[in-house]
Amino acid sequence: MKFDVSKLKELNELDFEQIAIWPNEVRIVVAAFVAILVGALSYYMLISPKLPIKDAAELKEQELKLQFEAKYRIAANLDAYEAQLKQIREDFSSMLKSLPTSNETPGLLDDITYVGTASGLTFELLNWQQEVPKEFYTELPIEMEVSGGYHNFGEFVAKVADLPRIVTLHDFEIKRQPNGLSLKLQAKTYRSESASELEGDEK
Numbered sequence: 206m207k208f209d210v211s212k213l214k215e216l217n218e219l220d221f222e223q224i225a226i227w228p229n230e231v232r233i234v235v236a237a238f239v240a241i242l243v244g245a246l247s248y249y250m251l252i253s254p255k256l257p258i259k260d261a262a263e264l265k266e267q268e269l270k271l272q273f274e275a276k277y278r279i280a281a282n283l284d285a286y287e288a289q290l291k292q293i294r295e296d297f298s299s300m301l302k303s304l305p306t307s308n309e310t311p312g313l314l315d316d317i318t319y320v321g322t323a324s325g326l327t328f329e330l331l332n333w334q335q336e337v338p339k340e341f342y343t344e345l346p347i348e349m350e351v352s353g354g355y356h357n358f359g360e361f362v363a364k365v366a367d368l369p370r371i372v373t374l375h376d377f378e379i380k381r382q383p384n385g386l387s388l389k390l391q392a393k394t395y396r397s398e399s400a401s402e403l404e405g406d407e408k
Contacts, residue, residue: 320364
């Protein structure tokens with residue numbers, strides 16, 4: 206069928222009640238226009254309002270996918286996590302057992318005195334200070350003052366670090382005295398629960 210463009214000039218003169226006798230060219234153009242208009246109205250009235258819902262659904266799908274992947278990785282490595290947690294608990298229990306119990310605390314003070322005198326130091330002051338309770342242990346500060354030389358101080362610190370029980374040294378203050386040097390410091394040791402209580406907790 207040949208499309209006669211000149212027939213389109215008759216659009217303004219057409220009677221909608223006589224559609225059946227319209228030229229084919231006019232009917233094609235009108236049908237195309239109506240199809241475009243219906244498509245546009247359908248998009249804006251039916252599809253467009255649902256686009257935010259679609260975007261939200263896609264976003265939720267992505268979020269759920271990420272959650273699934275994270276949980277899958279955790280599940281895949283669960284045995285490794287459990288083994289790591291067991292090792293951490295064992296290390297923590299071992300660390301607690303390295304702390305002196307109530308019965309061992311006086312003996313630890315003797316050890317500190319021994320390594321000090323063995324290092325050539327003279328104790329001028331050695332007093333327990335007030336205990337500081339913590340969650341899993343109790344902190345036991347010791348006020349200490351010794352006299353000697355730099356070499357003696359260094360040897361003493363090294364020997365304290367080698368003690369089987371945990372002792373930390375803090376707040377060093379060295380002063381020159383007429384007969385040598387004076388070292389004032391605070392030592393901290395830590396008291397744990399009794400060994401039997403620790404074993405009971407592990408069970």
